[in-house]
Structures are given as C-alpha cells and as structure tokens.
Amino acid sequence: MSSTYDFIVPAEYDGCTARAFLRRGCSLSAHILTVLRQTENGITRKGELLRTVDKVSAGDEIRLTLMSERCGIEPIKGTLSVVYEDSSMLIVNKPSGMPVHPTKQHQLDTLSNIVAYHMRTRSESYVFRSLYRLDSDTTGGVLIAKDIIAYARLRDHTKTYLGICEGRYSEHITLSAPISLKVGSKMVRCVSDDGDTAVTHIEPELSSERYSVLHYVLDTGRTHQIRCHMAHLGHPLAGDDLYGGSRRDIGRHALHCDTLTLSHPHTGERMMFSFPLPQDMAELIESCIQPYSGT
Numbered sequence: 001m002s003s004t005y006d007f008i009v010p011a012e013y014d015g016c017t018a019r020a021f022l023r024r025g026c027s028l029s030a031h032i033l034t035v036l037r038q039t040e041n042g043i044t045r046k047g048e049l050l051r052t053v054d055k056v057s058a059g060d061e062i063r064l065t066l067m068s069e070r071c072g073i074e075p076i077k078g079t080l081s082v083v084y085e086d087s088s089m090l091i092v093n094k095p096s097g098m099p100v101h102p103t104k105q106h107q108l109d110t111l112s113n114i115v116a117y118h119m120r121t122r123s124e125s126y127v128f129r130s131l132y133r134l135d136s137d138t139t140g141g142v143l144i145a146k147d148i149i150a151y152a153r154l155r156d157h158t159k160t161y162l163g164i165c166e167g168r169y170s171e172h173i174t175l176s177a178p179i180s181l182k183v184g185s186k187m188v189r190c191v192s193d194d195g196d197t198a199v200t201h202i203e204p205e206l207s208s209e210r211y212s213v214l215h216y217v218l219d220t221g222r223t224h225q226i227r228c229h230m231a232h233l234g235h236p237l238a239g240d241d242l243y244g245g246s247r248r249d250i251g252r253h254a255l256h257c258d259t260l261t262l263s264h265p266h267t268g269e270r271m272m273f274s275f276p277l278p279q280d281m282a283e284l285i286e287s288c289i290q291p292y293s294g295t
Contacts (some may be wrong), residue, residue, distance in 0.1 A: 002067050003147050006264060009060040009213045018043065018051035018062065025158070036264060039126050041065055067126035069127045075117035076108050082118075083141065083273055088116065088150040088265045097138045101128075101137050106136075115144065128139050131157060132221055140257030141275040146264075161216040162205075162277065163226060164254035164284055165235040166245055169212040175200045175229050179222045187284050188242060189228040198222045200229045208289045211238055211249075215258075227253060238284060250284050 003106065011144045013021040033052055036042035043050045044063045066188040091224055092111070093101070099110045112128040119125060129151045131143040141159065172276075180195030182188040199219035206213040212235070213251035214227050227243050236245035240253035260273045277285075 001181060002065050005064040005149055007064070008063045009056045009058055010061065011058045013056060014058035015055055015207060017052065018050050018054050018056050021056050021062070021084070028149065029152055032152060035066070035148065036064055039065060039067055052194055059127060066149060068125050069147070071116050071119060071125050071127060072129055073102070073112050074108060074118040075120050078114035080114050081120050084190035088146050089143040089154060089258065090146065092144070094134055094139060094142050096139050096278065098135045100133045100142060102132055111142065111209065118176070131155065132159070134257060135224065137252035138255045138257065139278045141260045143260060143262065150265040154262055156244060157262040158217070159257055159261070160259045162256050163214050163216060163230070164238045165212050165214060165230050166207055166210070166238055166279060167235050169214065169233070169235045169265055170204045170206045170207050170220045172204065174201050175202060175233070176230060177232055179225060179228050189222070189224045191228065191232045196222055198225050198229065200225060203212070204295065206289050211288050212286070213285060213289060242258060249278050249288060254281050254284060256281055258282050
C-alpha cells in the first residue's frame with residue numbers, strides 16, 4: 001500500500017530545480033528526498049520520473065509516492081478515542097495513565113500499541129510518528145502522522161494546554177526560564193541557568209483562593225515544561241506531587257492538551273480540533289473554582 005502527494009508548482013518557483021521546490025516550497029527534508037529518490041517512481045511529473053536536478057515550471061503537477069512502512073510495535077487491543085483520521089494523519093484524545101511511547105516499565109500498554117492494533121483493523125501499516133509527546137498523566141489531543149511527508153508538513157502546528165494550578169494566579173506572562181534535569185534525579189526537572197531554553201506563554205482564565213485555571217502555549221517542548229515552570233512560579237499544578245502539588249482534590253497532575261491547529265499535509269487547509277476536558281478536571285473546576293463552560 002502506498003501514499004501519494006500531489007503538488008502544483010507556483011509561479012515563484014518557475015525555472016527552479018525540483019529539489020528547490022520540494023525543499024522550500026513543500027517543506028521536505030533532504031532525508032525525505034533521498035527516500036523518494038530510492039523509491040520506484042517516487043517523484044514524477046506527467047507520469048514520468050522527475051530528477052531533483054531537473055527544472056520545473058509554474059503549473060507543473062509533481063506527484064510524490066511513498067511505499068507503506070512496517071509498524072514494528074506490538075498491536076494491543078484497547079480503547080482509542082479517534083477525533084479525526086484520514087490517509088495522512090490520525091488525531092486522538094489520550095486519557096490519563098497512558099504513555100505515548102513504550103518505556104522500560106511500559107511495553108504493551110501505550111498509545112502506540114493501541115494505534116498499532118487500530119491500524120491493523122484498517123489494513124494499514126505505518127511507523128508510529130507522534131508530533132509531540134504528552135506525559136503519561138497528561139490528557140488530550142495527540143497528533144500522529146502516517147508517513148514521513150505528513151510528519152514534515154505537520155510540524156508547523158500549534159496547540160494549547162489547559163491546566164489547573166494551586167492558589168490564585170492571574171498574571172499574563174511569557175516565562176522564559178531554562179530547564180535542566182535536577183541534580184540527583186533521573187526524572188524531575190528544574191529551572192537552571194545552564195539548562196535548555198524553555199518559553200511558556202501563560203494566560204489566566206479563572207481563579208479562586210484554592211486554584212486557578214490557566215491556558216498555556218509553548219514555544220519550546222521541554223520535558224515537564226509546564227509542570228516545572230509552574231512549580232518555579234510557586235503555583236504547582238493541582239495533583240502534581242512530583243513538583244510539590246497536592247493530590248487532595250485530584251489524583252494526577254491537572255494538565256490537558258485542549259486545542260490543536262494545523263494545516264492539512266495534502267491540501268494546506270487550516271483545521272482546528274478541540275478536546276473536551278476529562279471528568280476529573282471538569283469536576284475540580286466546578287467544585288473548587290466556579291462553573292466551567294468549556295473552551
């Protein structure tokens with residue numbers, strides 16, 4: 001089973017090489033071009049093989065063909081909340097307690113295992129390529145590309161997170177605070193001058209003396225970035241006992257990926273997806289802050 005992508009050469013690439021058009025105009029990496037060159041009829045124009053050094057003209061229709069790939073992950077039957085799916089991508093709403101990828105402690109109970117089973121029921125086979133990783137207990141939208149071209153073209157997506165932190169927090173800020181692994185720990189992160197750049201945009205929505213509801217947009221995707229930054233501000237996420245939060249009112253850190261915006265890898269159409277809050281976070285907001293109408 002193969003997947004194909006059709007692109008029309010715009011006027012600004014008239015007379016350029018196919019390589020220049022595919023690299024700059026289609027956002028494809030040198031590695032992807034190598035894969036396409038090694039695939040029979042991987043790059044064609046009017047049904048004929050097109051070399052990357054050949055010149056293209058405005059209006060040319062370039063077809064890219066990729067062969068299917070072996071998944072390589074053991075399929076395990078499980079519940080999968082599919083929000084959207086087509087030939088190039090899969091978008092799911094991940095529950096808490098489910099790792100995205102296999103780890104030493106989790107080999108068969110991950111999102112990738114359930115997706116592997118899902119693709120088998122659809123007679124599909126592709127490498128599990130998640131555009132980002134959510135912590136095991138973080139809920140919400142996960143974007144999965146079904147081939148390397150989709151993965152490259154979906155990288156320019158945006159997502160927002162909704163979190164519930166402890167205490168009253170009402171400051172709209174952009175926090176730029178480097179993050180590194182805490183000395184003596186293999187998991188916990190901390191803000192450190194010699195850490196990796198980490199930028200979090202914080203937008204408060206609701207607040208009370210006990211808890212506040214915040215939205216987050218990340219410029220970087222460091223491990224535990226939101227959790228670490230909120231602990232650094234003195235307002236750890238509710239339920240996040242790893243970073244100083246209390247599990248008095250919720251049994252896991254209260255963080256949810258609630259919106260995802262992307263351009264479709266085939267058509268370029270802008271698409272937006274929303275992921276409803278899980279019950280535990282919705283109940284915490286309703287009982288401890290004020291009635292919550294959704295995002």
